[in-house]
Amino acid sequence: xxxxxxxxxxxxxxxxxxxxxxxxxxxxxxxxxxxxxxxxxxxxxxxxxxxxxxxxxxxxxxxxxxxxxxxxxxxxxxxxxxxxxxxxxxxxxxxxxxxxxxxxxxxxxxxxxxxxx
Numbered sequence: 001x002x003x004x005x006x007x008x009x010x011x012x013x014x015x016x017x018x019x020x021x022x023x024x025x026x027x028x029x030x031x032x033x034x035x036x037x038x039x040x041x042x043x044x045x046x047x048x049x050x051x052x053x054x055x056x057x058x059x060x061x062x063x064x065x066x067x068x069x070x071x072x073x074x075x076x077x078x079x080x081x082x083x084x085x086x087x088x089x090x091x092x093x094x095x096x097x098x099x100x101x102x103x104x105x106x107x108x109x110x111x112x113x114x115x116x117x
Contacts, residue, residue: 005058006058006060009054009057009058009065009068010068012054013050013051013054013065013068013069013072014068014069014071014072015072016047016050016069016072017047017068017069017070017071017072017073017076018072018073018075018076020033020043020046020047020050020069020073021033021043021072021073021076021077022076023043024036024038024039024042024043025080031080032077032080033073033077034093044097047066047069047070047073047101048066048100048101048104049104050065050069050101051065051066051069051101051102051104051105051108052101052104052105052107052108053108054069054105054108055104055105055106055107055108055109055112056108056109056111056112059108059109059110059112059113060109062105062106062108062109063102063103063105063106064102064105065101065102065105066098066099066100066101066102066103066104066105067098067101067102069098069101070094070097070098070101071094071098073094074090074091074094077090077094078090078091
């Protein structure tokens with residue numbers, strides 16, 4: 001079975017989200033990556049940039065790449081959580097946090113489409 005470009009996009013965007021979350025948690029020694037200031041100053045902006053890159057490369061419905069990157073982080077948090085008491089709040093937070101990456105993907109796709117690439 002051969003994967004389409006969009007399917008590869010889903011795989012790679014999800015992989016990027018998981019790696020960003022796990023690398024930040026490992027490098028900072030935090031159980032949850034967003035408990036570290038590095039998440040907010042480096043990892044989250046990088047997630048936005050990665051979403052923009054995916055939007056530029058795969059411009060059809062480009063908003064989805066930001067959603068996939070952040071959903072992968074949410075699932076990683078859920079799988080690693082020792083307690084699920086705050087999971088609904090965490091999922092809500094990820095939904096809010098997904099908006100800027102989704103916008104970045106959409107804007108990058110627009111740049112590509114306007115440039116004729």
